[in-house]
Amino acid sequence: MTVPLSYYLTLSAILFALGVLAFIIKRNIITIFMSIELMLNAVNLSFVAFAAHWKQLSGQIFVFFVMVVAAAEAAVGLAIIIAVFRTRDTLNVDDVNLLKL
């Protein structure tokens, strides 16, 4: 019993588009950050599906590196969010319109 590769790619496209939608319509800076993680996950799914299809391990290695970068990005990004919240007392991105801390 098998599943067509296009099913996986379609699911990946839907998840990525939902991540982009959340990135656009959300106003809370933490939720925007989470939607970036959702997009990364969608890309990971298509990487693993292609890896399984082409019998290439490189796809899974790429997913590993994407996860490492996502972890580093989450640590730094959440630190930036904490610094912004300390100076602005808000998490709304509409109020955070200057790069200056």
Next chain:
Amino acid sequence: MHLALFLIFGALAVASAVNLVAQRHPINSALSLVVVMGSLAVLYLLLGAEFVAAIQVIVYAGAIMVLFIFVIMLLNAGEEERTRGSRVAMAVGIPGLIVLAGALMVSLSERNPAARDRVPVGAMFGPPVEVGRALFRQFLLPFEVTSILILIAIMGAVLLARYHAPHPPVARALDPDEAAELLEIAGTHGSATGARERARQEVRR
């Protein structure tokens, strides 16, 4: 069986992602993102990527999402308020979502001859032994570079989140109320020098 599992967990992932968009409180969004990541881990298992599935649960659903939830609770984030900009974003975002999803599906699935083939699911492709061998032989240099990246990220996070104490005030102007108080003190003690001394103490306080 595999198709059924794919449909169940794929639908769960999409429903949770929709919930992430629909919820207004960040903690609800975070918990639905955890569900998305868990169901993606099941899909990785279906594709035979056991190592990636384990990492997905441990690193993504475990470490990263705990960090997110920790920050949400630390900052006591409430519900997001609606602004005028968010309605515009909604009006642009939802058609944009449909266009983007359609374009991605067409370009990934329809025009791709490989996509018509079927994935031999659960064929134990890419066991952790093979992944480790590839990681430490073929991809050794990128692996070491990521360790430096993580080191830099740790230092950057500590540096950014460090608490900067505000500078203590050096000098402070007297306001009229305080001046009146000082005059009173001067009156009770009778001498100007004593009053000045008191005034200094007051200001310091």
